[in-house]
Amino acid sequence: xxxxxxxxxxxxxxxxxxxxxxxxxxxxxxxxxxxxxxxxxxxxxxxxxxxxxxxxxxxxxxxxxxxxxxxxxxxxxxxxxxxxxxxxxxxxxxxxxxxxxxxxxxxxxxxxxxxxxxxxxxxxxxxxxxxxxxxxxxxxxxxxxxxxxxxxxxxxxxxxxxxxxxxxxxxxxxxxxxxxxxxxxxxxxxxxxxxxxxxxxxxxxxxxxxxxxxxxxxxxxxxxxxxxxxxxxxxxxxxxxxxxxxxxxxxxxxxxxxxxxxxxxxxxxxxxxxxxxxxxxxxxxxxxxxxxx
Amino acid sequence: xxxxxxxxxxxxxxxxxxxxxxxxxxxxxxxxxxxxxxxxxxxxxxxxxxxxxxxxxxxxxxxxxxxxxxxxxxxxxxxxxxxxxxxxxxxxxxxxxxxxxxxxxxxxxxxxxxxxxxxxxxxxxxxxxxxxxxxxxxxxxxxxxxxxxxxxxxxxxxxxxxxxxxxxxxxxxxxxxxxxxxxxxxxxxxxxxxxxxxxxxxxxxxxxxxxxxxxxxxxxxxxxxxxxxxxxxxxxxxxxxxxxxxxxxxxxxxxxxxxxxxxxxxxxxxxxxxxxxxxxxxxxx
Amino acid sequence: xxxxxxxxxxxxxxxxxxxxxxxxxxxxxxxxxxxxxxxxxxxxxxxxxxxxxxxxxxxxxxxxxxxxxxxxxxxxxxxxxxxxxxxxxxxxxxxxxxxxxxxxxxxxxxxxxxxxxxxxxxxxxxxxxxxxxxxxxxxxxxxxxxxxxxxxxxxxxxxxxxxxxxxxxxxxxxxxxxxxxxxxxxxxxxxxxxxxxxxxxxxxxxxxxxxxxxxxxxxxxxxxxxxxxxxxxxxxxxxxxxxxxxxxxxxxxxxxxxxxxxxxxxxxxxxxx
Numbered sequence: 001x002x003x004x005x006x007x008x009x010x011x012x013x014x015x016x017x018x019x020x021x022x023x024x025x026x027x028x029x030x031x032x033x034x035x036x037x038x039x040x041x042x043x044x045x046x047x048x049x050x051x052x053x054x055x056x057x058x059x060x061x062x063x064x065x066x067x068x069x070x071x072x073x074x075x076x077x078x079x080x081x082x083x084x085x086x087x088x089x090x091x092x093x094x095x096x097x098x099x100x101x102x103x104x105x106x107x108x109x110x111x112x113x114x115x116x117x118x119x120x121x122x123x124x125x126x127x128x129x130x131x132x133x134x135x136x137x138x139x140x141x142x143x144x145x146x147x148x149x150x151x152x153x154x155x156x157x158x159x160x161x162x163x164x165x166x167x168x169x170x171x172x173x174x175x176x177x178x179x180x181x182x183x184x185x186x187x188x189x190x191x192x193x194x195x196x197x198x199x200x201x202x203x204x205x206x207x208x209x210x211x212x213x214x215x216x217x218x219x220x221x222x223x224x225x226x227x228x229x230x231x232x233x234x235x236x237x238x239x240x241x242x243x244x245x246x247x248x249x250x251x252x253x254x255x256x257x258x259x260x261x262x263x264x265x266x267x268x269x270x271x272x273x274x275x276x277x278x279x280x281x282x283x284x285x286x287x288x289x290x291x292x293x
Numbered sequence: 294x295x296x297x298x299x300x301x302x303x304x305x306x307x308x309x310x311x312x313x314x315x316x317x318x319x320x321x322x323x324x325x326x327x328x329x330x331x332x333x334x335x336x337x338x339x340x341x342x343x344x345x346x347x348x349x350x351x352x353x354x355x356x357x358x359x360x361x362x363x364x365x366x367x368x369x370x371x372x373x374x375x376x377x378x379x380x381x382x383x384x385x386x387x388x389x390x391x392x393x394x395x396x397x398x399x400x401x402x403x404x405x406x407x408x409x410x411x412x413x414x415x416x417x418x419x420x421x422x423x424x425x426x427x428x429x430x431x432x433x434x435x436x437x438x439x440x441x442x443x444x445x446x447x448x449x450x451x452x453x454x455x456x457x458x459x460x461x462x463x464x465x466x467x468x469x470x471x472x473x474x475x476x477x478x479x480x481x482x483x484x485x486x487x488x489x490x491x492x493x494x495x496x497x498x499x500x501x502x503x504x505x506x507x508x509x510x511x512x513x514x515x516x517x518x519x520x521x522x523x524x525x526x527x528x529x530x531x532x533x534x535x536x537x538x539x540x541x542x543x544x545x546x547x548x549x550x551x552x553x554x555x556x557x558x559x560x561x562x563x564x565x566x567x568x569x570x571x572x573x574x575x576x577x578x
Numbered sequence: 579x580x581x582x583x584x585x586x587x588x589x590x591x592x593x594x595x596x597x598x599x600x601x602x603x604x605x606x607x608x609x610x611x612x613x614x615x616x617x618x619x620x621x622x623x624x625x626x627x628x629x630x631x632x633x634x635x636x637x638x639x640x641x642x643x644x645x646x647x648x649x650x651x652x653x654x655x656x657x658x659x660x661x662x663x664x665x666x667x668x669x670x671x672x673x674x675x676x677x678x679x680x681x682x683x684x685x686x687x688x689x690x691x692x693x694x695x696x697x698x699x700x701x702x703x704x705x706x707x708x709x710x711x712x713x714x715x716x717x718x719x720x721x722x723x724x725x726x727x728x729x730x731x732x733x734x735x736x737x738x739x740x741x742x743x744x745x746x747x748x749x750x751x752x753x754x755x756x757x758x759x760x761x762x763x764x765x766x767x768x769x770x771x772x773x774x775x776x777x778x779x780x781x782x783x784x785x786x787x788x789x790x791x792x793x794x795x796x797x798x799x800x801x802x803x804x805x806x807x808x809x810x811x812x813x814x815x816x817x818x819x820x821x822x823x824x825x826x827x828x829x830x831x832x833x834x835x836x837x838x839x840x841x842x843x844x845x846x847x848x849x850x851x
Contacts, residue, residue, distance in 0.1 A: 044468040045439060057804055085806065093804045100797035103805075105713045105745045112816035114805040125816040147748045150335065161805065177466050180335045181495050181537060207468040246470025251498070251540040251562050258566035262573060273540055277547030280569065284553060287573065349759050372765065380763040388760040390785035400782065404765030435789065449764060 003068070004169045004201045005033040005056060005091075010065035012051050012224075025051040026062070027224045033203060035168070038195045040212040041205045042235075043221030044246035049205050052221070053173045056203070057093045058084045089118065092162035096174040098154035107149075107157050108133065108142040114165040125164075132164035135198070136190050152183025156190055163194065169201040170194070176206060184208070209236075209250050213271040220245060233269025252276035259283070295360055295456035295489060296325040297346060297378065302355035304341055316341045318513040320355070324457075328483055328490045330500040333510030334535055339493050340383075342510065343459050346491070347378040360456075376405055379455030383462045385446035386439065394420075394437070394445050395430040401453040419452035422482055440471045444478070451482065458483065459491045464499060476503050498539045501525065501560035509536070522558030541565050588711050593638045594824065595709040600718030602825040603705045606832050610701050613836040614694055622842040623690055629835055630697045633704050643708070644700060651699050655692045662688035716740045721819055727810070734810025742798070750791060757786050 012026040025048045033039050043049040054060040055067060058074065067074045069087045092114075095101045104110040108129050115125040133139040136156040146154055155175055162170050172191065176184045188211055194200040204211060212218050218235045220227040222245040228235055236242070239249040239257045249257070252273060256266045259280060266283045270276045304317040316338045333339040344350040345357050348364050348371040356363050357374075364374040379401075382388070391397035398419055402412045420430060423444040429437075434445050443463075451458065463479060464472040476492075480503050483490040494500055500507055500521075507524040509517035511534040517524050525531070525542050532538070538560075545559035555568035598606075617623050634644060666688070668681030706715060720737035727733045758768070761782045768779050 044470050054800075059800060059803065085808075088804060088806050093801075095797065095801055097794075097797060099749055100794045101801035103745065103798070103802060104741060105711075109713075109816070113802075113807070116813050116815055117806040117808065119812045119814050122814060122816055122818050125814065129816060145748075146745075165805070182334055182535065209469075246468060248469035252544060254562045255541060255544060255565055255569075258562065259569060262566070262570045264569075264573065273543040274547050276544050277551055277553075280544075280548060281551040281553055284569075284572070344759070347763055349762060372767075375763055375765050380760075382756065382760045382763065385760065387790055388757055388782075388786050390782045400761075400766075401764040404767070453764070 002035045002071075003032045004035045004070060005203075006066075006068040007031055007052075007056075008066040008068075010052070010055065010062045010067070012048075012055065012060070013063045025224050026055075029065070029221075029224070029226055031219055031226060031229060033169075033201060034216075036195075036199045036201055037216045038192075038202045038214065039204070040215035040218045041203060041221060042207065042209075042212050042218055042247060043205075044207060047221040047245070048224040049221045050173060053093065053171055053203075053205055056171055057091060058087055089165065090167055091169045091171065092165060092167035093171045093173060094155065094158050094162060094175045096177050098151050098158060098178065101158050102146045102154060105145055105147075106142075107138065107144050107146055110146060110157060111160045111164050114161050118165065128164045128166070129160075132160040135163060135194070136160045150183060151179045152186040155179065155183070155187045159187070159190055159194075163198075163200070167200075169203070171203045171205070173205050174207075175204075176208065176211065184211075188214075207247065209248050210271075213250055220247070222246075232271065236271075237268040239268075256280070294325050295377070296323060296358075297457060297489075298323050298356075298358040298361075299345065300356050300358075302345060302352045302357065304338075304345070304350065305353045308353075316513055317345070317352070320345075320515060322508070322515065322518075324489065324491060326489050327505035328480060328492065328503055330504035330507045331491065331493045331510060332495060332497070332500055332507060332536065334495055336512075337510040338513040339510045340461055343380060343461055343491065343493055346374075346457065346459050347380045348374040349380070376401075376453050377455055378457040378459055379450040379453050381447055381450045381458070381460045381463060383465055385450075386442035389434040389442060389446060389449075392433060393431050394423075394425065394434050397434050397445060398423075398449045398452050401449055405453060415452045415454065419448040422451050422478060423448040424478070440467065440475070443467070443475065447475075447479075455488065457489045457491060459493075461493045462495075463492060464494070464496070472499065479503075495536075497525075497537050501539045501542075509534075511535075521560050525560045526557040528557070589639055589643060589708050591638055591709065593636060593709065595633070595637045595704065597824070598705075598709075598828060599819050599821045599825045600710055600714040601722050601819055602821055602829060603710055604715075604718055604722060606828060607702055607705045609829075609832045609836060610705075611698065613832070613839050614698055614701075616836065616843065617694070617839050618843040619846065620686070620690070621846045622839045623693060625835070625838055625842060626697060627693065630701055633701060637704055637709055639704075639708055644704075647703055647708075648696055648699060651695060655695045658695065659688040659692045662691055712744050713741060716744070717817075717819065734813075738810075746791075746794065749794070750787070753790055754783065754787055757783050 008030050010026050010029040011024070014023040014025055016022050029052065041049050041052065051060065055062050062075060065075065070090055072083065072087070073079070074083065074087055102110050103113050111129045111132055112125050115128055130139065133142055136159050138153065138156050138160060141149065141153065146157060149157065176187050179187060191202055191204065192214060195202045204215070206212065213232050215232055217230065218232055219229045220235060220242065227245055228238070228241060236249050236253045239253060242249055250271050252271055253268055256268050256270060256276060256279065260266050260268065264283045264287065266279050270279055299320050299322045302317055302320040303315070305313060305315050307313050320342065331339045331342065341350060345352060348357070351365060357365065359374055359377050362370060364370045389397050391400060395416055398416045399412050402415045407415070423441070425441060425445070434442060437445065447463070460479065464475055467475060476499060479490060479492070482488065492504065504521065506520055507517070508515055509524060509531070516534065517527060517530070525538055528538050528542060528546060541562050542560050545555055545565055546557065548555060549557070553572065555565060559565045559568070614626055617626050634641070663680055663684050664678060666681060666684030668683035670681070671679040672682055673680040716737050720733055723731070723733045766779060766782055768776070
């Protein structure tokens with residue numbers, strides 16, 4: 001499988017001002033992101049996940065280590081401005097604060113902003129903007145002022161701006177953190193659709209566990225390191241480890257975990273409430289059969 | 294025990310313009326003691342409601358009483374209300390301004406016209422809540438981490454010794470560890486100081502674990518008011534107004550359909566696990 | 579509403595005036611101003627007035643909005659009128675009282691000058707504010723002035739700054755309100771006390787507002803960089819302003835108006851200004 005992003009032994013140090021000590025935000029971080037996959041980077045505030053995001057978007061240069069984007073090395077002295085521009089054309093980013101990433105005073109103008117920067121002909125921009133607004137379900141707000149939209153709608157406009165540039169990989173840097181549950185659902189549905197229907201590679205940085213449960217792969221960050229990495233079932237099967245990293249597991253996992261500790265033989269890799277009930281019911285009736293037989 | 298009472302409160306803003314909105318409709322509430330949660334999604338009127346408590350917003354009709362006194366009756370009552378019902382707005386760390394943590398926390402008490410001695414006492418007491426070491430009091434609040442800033446902002450309101458501590462989304466944007474620590478801190482503070490706490494949130498899980506009473510708002514009205522088990526047992530109605538219930542409540546309901554009835558009032562994982570273990574033990578016996 | 583401060587006096591609509599190319603509107607406005615200052619006699623003024631009334635009708639805006647917009651200028655207009663009435667000298671005074679002499683010419687002159695001020699304001703706000711969003715105006719100016727970028731004037735950068743300012747004004751107004759409420763909740767008092775006390779009371783608002791504005795600016799710069807913004811060079815636009823038949827027609831009409839004014843000045847002498 002082709003990798004959109006490969007990261008090898010990343011290290012990043014924030015230099016302290018004056019007599020403050022340097023802070024090592026990333027220590028020996030390595031992982032791959034497969035083309036078309038849905039990867040979640042999970043970590044508490046200050047775990048290094050945002051530093052990682054800015055490195056992947058070429059906004060910061062790592063102190064040590066390599067970043068490969070679409071098979072091209074993006075770190076070191078040989079990288080030119082054109083390379084960075086090229087990488088930015090394929091990797092887009094949606095930020096946390098919906099208000100601070102919208103440039104224009106009209107929704108469609110904002111969606112067009114990136115395409116205009118790329119120097120795409122007007123007619124083609126119009127086509128892309130209309131189709132991007134359709135994809136995120138914001139076409140009927142095309143001529144609105146972004147200021148009056150809800151947080152979820154603003155984020156969808158920001159997403160439209162990224163997909164209009166035809167990027168094959170989008171990084172969401174805590175894009176749902178400032179939204180209410182409804183806005184979060186809107187944005188998550190849009191993200192999932194982009195991934196499953198349009199084949200966009202998605203990297204979602206978050207601390208919401210429910211969002212992580214939908215991923216192909218979860219990378220858990222703690223104290224600047226990759227604490228653990230795997231499918232949601234693999235990662236959530238060790239809740240203690242996540243609790244230690246100031247994270248949470250879905251309530252279904254927590255309940256199953258507690259039941260297992262009480263001696264019930266249940267699986268832990270279940271995130272759906274119905275399946276969770278099924279599993280508990282199955283194990284309980286099995287236990288009853290054992291006791292009776 | 295201090296008491297907050299709203300009777301027949303209506304609020305209409307942008308009256309007479311195309312944007313006229315009836316934000317609150319005939320609210321009747323009595324709050325005093327414990328931790329009260331106010332739930333509802335954006336636009337349900339919950340943020341307007343909490344701004345009624347300290348007189349930031351004046352009702353179009355109806356009365357707001359603090360300890361039996363109408364806060365809009367006399368001009369200085371409103372100012373008193375600000376100190377009695379201490380309001381912490383969303384993302385309060387964005388309102389820090391002073392050059393040191395100490396000065397920022399002292400802003401409220403100084404506005405109350407207290408003596409410097411009393412201010413100092415209040416600041417030191419409130420600072421305990423921020424969990425910052427004493428030497429950090431001289432630091433600039435802008436040098437602190439996000440979580441610390443939020444605690445300092447909360448301490449700034451706590452230092453006014455309000456009878457009610459009203460918090461709008463105190464855990465917004467924090468990671469699970471941060472949420473647990475700030476909500477836990479608030480709960481402990483309420484219990485130790487006897488302050489009535491009112492928390493606005495849209496996280497059902499948080500409300501279930503921290504609140505004694507839950508008020509559910511939808512399109513400007515109070516549609517439910519009761520303790521956690523009363524509210525969460527009305528599962529279908531909550532989902533009907535676009536709200537959620539804790540995942541464990543859904544699991545409990547699914548379990549009851551599979552012949553494992555642990556009750557409809559399950560809203561924390563600990564309680565559900567306890568009930569299931571009782572069943573296990575019962576089986577063994 | 580307070581939220582619409584950034585949109586000035588713009589009134590939504592779809593009239594002929596609304597649909598004119600903003601560049602054309604800027605040029606027309608300049609031509610109109612020239613024409614109105616060229617108008618020298620009653621007949622030329624009548625022509626200009628007819629045209630201005632036609633504009634108002636075409637814009638389909640309510641007369642109340644337009645009259646409301648004239649209010650702030652009324653004092654200046656009246657002041658000018660009074661000065662003209664008292665100091666303009668004609669042949670035969672209509673009224674003579676002590677040192678004050680009022681002439682017929684003075685009255686006419688005052689009337690025409692007031693009319694000129696009012697028409698000037700009506701027409702410019704009609705073209706540039708009531709029917710044009712600030713953003714369209716910015717676009718129009720950018721494209722009109724773009725030849726200047728060849729001699730090193732950073733036209734694009736100024737236009738971008740304007741756009742961003744317009745985008746963030748409502749956001750920052752909302753933020754100011756939030757901060758004020760938060761400080762009021764801590765007992766801050768913005769409405770009493772002397773000048774020094776009031777100035778001091780602003781500190782808890784200004785500082786968080788600045789901190790937030792800088793944070794937003796930083797975020798926005800990062801977001802723009804991520805969206806491949808590298809300045810005006812090599813940039814295209816989705817909506818390219820294209821002047822259509824109506825734009826040319828309108829320009830033609832206004833040139834004809836100017837010509838009409840000149841002809842009247844020469845061939846139809848009346849009470850001249």
